Amino acid sequence: MQRVVIVTGANSGIGLALCERLLTEDSQLRLCLACRNTQRAEAARSALLTSHTNAHVDLLHLDVGSVQSVFTAAQEVKARYSRIDFLYLNAGIMPNPQVDVKAFFKGLFSRNVINMFATAEGLLTQQDRLNSDGLQEVFATNLFGHFLLIRELEPLLCQAGHTSRIVWTSSSNARRSAFSIEDMQHRNGTEPYSSSKYASDTLSLALNRHKNNQGLFSAVICPGLVMTNLTYGILPSFFWTLIMPIMWLHWLFLQKSESLDPRAKYHSLTSGLGTNYTQPRKMDIDDEMSEVLYSKLLDLERVVRGEANEGNAANKLINST
Ligand SMILES: NC(=O)C1=CN([C@@H]2O[C@H](COP(=O)(O)OP(=O)(O)OC[C@H]3O[C@@H](n4cnc5c(N)ncnc54)[C@H](OP(=O)(O)O)[C@@H]3O)[C@@H](O)[C@H]2O)C=CC1
Numbered sequence: 001m002q003r004v005v006i007v008t009g010a011n012s013g014i015g016l017a018l019c020e021r022l023l024t025e026d027s028q029l030r031l032c033l034a035c036r037n038t039q040r041a042e043a044a045r046s047a048l049l050t051s052h053t054n055a056h057v058d059l060l061h062l063d064v065g066s067v068q069s070v071f072t073a074a075q076e077v078k079a080r081y082s083r084i085d086f087l088y089l090n091a092g093i094m095p096n097p098q099v100d101v102k103a104f105f106k107g108l109f110s111r112n113v114i115n116m117f118a119t120a121e122g123l124l125t126q127q128d129r130l131n132s133d134g135l136q137e138v139f140a141t142n143l144f145g146h147f148l149l150i151r152e153l154e155p156l157l158c159q160a161g162h163t164s165r166i167v168w169t170s171s172s173n174a175r176r177s178a179f180s181i182e183d184m185q186h187r188n189g190t191e192p193y194s195s196s197k198y199a200s201d202t203l204s205l206a207l208n209r210h211k212n213n214q215g216l217f218s219a220v221i222c223p224g225l226v227m228t229n230l231t232y233g234i235l236p237s238f239f240w241t242l243i244m245p246i247m248w249l250h251w252l253f254l255q256k257s258e259s260l261d262p263r264a265k266y267h268s269l270t271s272g273l274g275t276n277y278t279q280p281r282k283m284d285i286d287d288e289m290s291e292v293l294y295s296k297l298l299d300l301e302r303v304v305r306g307e308a309n310e311g312n313a314a315n316k317l318i319n320s321t
C-alpha cells in the first residue's frame with residue numbers, strides 16, 4: 001500500500017534532507033511538503049523530482065504558526081488523503097538568537113565543556129514576540145501549531161487496524177529548567193526555543209499515553225548540529241568553518257546503541273570514522289508534567305477554536321493562558 005507522509009517545514013534544511021532520504025528509502029511514497037512559503041516549496045519539490053523522477057510529491061500550504069492556517073491546511077489534508085502513515089513535525093524557528101561569548105569562553109575551560117557543545121546550555125538566548133493570534137511566536141510555531149494539527153488530523157491518524165506515527169524534530173537544546181508549566185508559552189524568559197523543544201518532548205510522552213491504544217505513536221528525534229538557515233542565523237558561515245574542528249572532536253566521545261523507547265530521544269550522530277548512527281538517550285521528562293501540559297494545551301485549543309469561530313480579538317487568548 002502507498003504510504004502517506006507529511007513533513008512540515010519541508011522546503012529547506014533538515015526537512016528537505018529528510019524528504020530526499022524518505023524518497024530514497026521508498027520511491028512509492030505519497031509525500032506531502034507542508035510549507036508556508038509557496039515559492040520555496042515549489043523549488044524544493046522540483047529539486048526532489050530531479051533526483052526522484054517518478055516520485056509522488058504534493059504541496060500543502062501551511063503556516064504552522066497561524067491557527068487559521070493550521071485549520072485550513074488540515075481541511076485540505078482530510079480532503080486529499082484517507083489516512084496518514086507518518087507525520088513529521090519538523091518546522092521550527094529560533095528568532096533573533098544571541099550567543100553569550102563570555103559564557104562560551106568560560107565554558108571552554110570548565111568541566112562542562114562537552115555538554116556545552118552538545119546542548120548550548122547557558123550560551124543561547126532569543127527574542128520572542130506575540131504573533132497575530134496573540135500567542136508567543138516560538139511556542140506557536142514549534143509546539144502549539146503542531147499540536148493543533150495533530151488534533152485536527154486525528155481522524156486520519158487514529159484508524160482502527162492501522163498504525164500511524166508522529167515524529168518531532170526536537171533538539172539537544174531542550175532543557176527542563178528552561179520550561180515552566182505555569183508559563184508554557186515562555187512569555188517571561190529568554191530561552192523560548194529551549195522551552196518549546198522541552199515542551200514537545202513532554203507532549204510526545206502524553207500523546208503516547210493517550211493515543212497508543214488508537215494506533216498512534218509519537219517519537220522524538222534530535223538531529224544534532226546541522227548547518228541550515230537556522231544555524232546560519234546564529235553565526236555566519238565562516239564562523240562555523242572556524243569552530244567545526246572543535247565541534248567534530250566533541251562527537252568523537254559519543255558511543256553507539258539502539259532501542260525503541262517513548263521516553264528516549266533518538267539522537268542522530270556521526271562517529272569519529274564518519275559512520276552515521278542513531279543513539280537513544282533518556283529524556284528528562286515525567287508523566288505528571290506531561291499530563292498537565294497536555295490538558296493545558298487542550299484548554300488553549302478550546303480557546304483558539306472559540307476565537308476562530310467567533311473571530312474575536314487576540315487579547316482574550318493572552319489573558320486566558
Ligand atoms: N540545524 C540544527 O542544528 C538543528 C535543528 N533542529 C530543528 O530542526 C528543525 C528544522 O530546522 P532546520 O532545518 O535546522 O532550519 P531551517 O530554517 O532550514 O528549516 C526550518 C523549516 O521550518 C519552516 N518553518 C518555519 N516557520 C514555519 C511556519 N510558521 N510554518 C511552516 N513552516 C515553517 C521553514 O520554512 P521557511 O522557509 O518558510 O522559513 C523551514 O522550511 C527545526 O525544528 C529546528 O528546531 C534541531 C536541532 C538542531
Ligand SMILES: CC(C)=CCC[C@@H](C)[C@H]1CC[C@H]2C3=C(CC[C@]12C)[C@@]1(C)CCC(=O)C[C@@H]1CC3
Binds near residue numbers: 099117118119124173
Ligand atoms: C566562538 C563562539 C562564540 C562559539 C559559539 C559556539 C556556539 C555558537 C555553538 C556551540 C553549541 C552550539 C549548538 C547550537 C547552536 C550553536 C552553538 C550554541 C544549537 C542550539 C543549534 C540548534 C539546536 O537545536 C541545537 C544546537 C546545540 C548546539
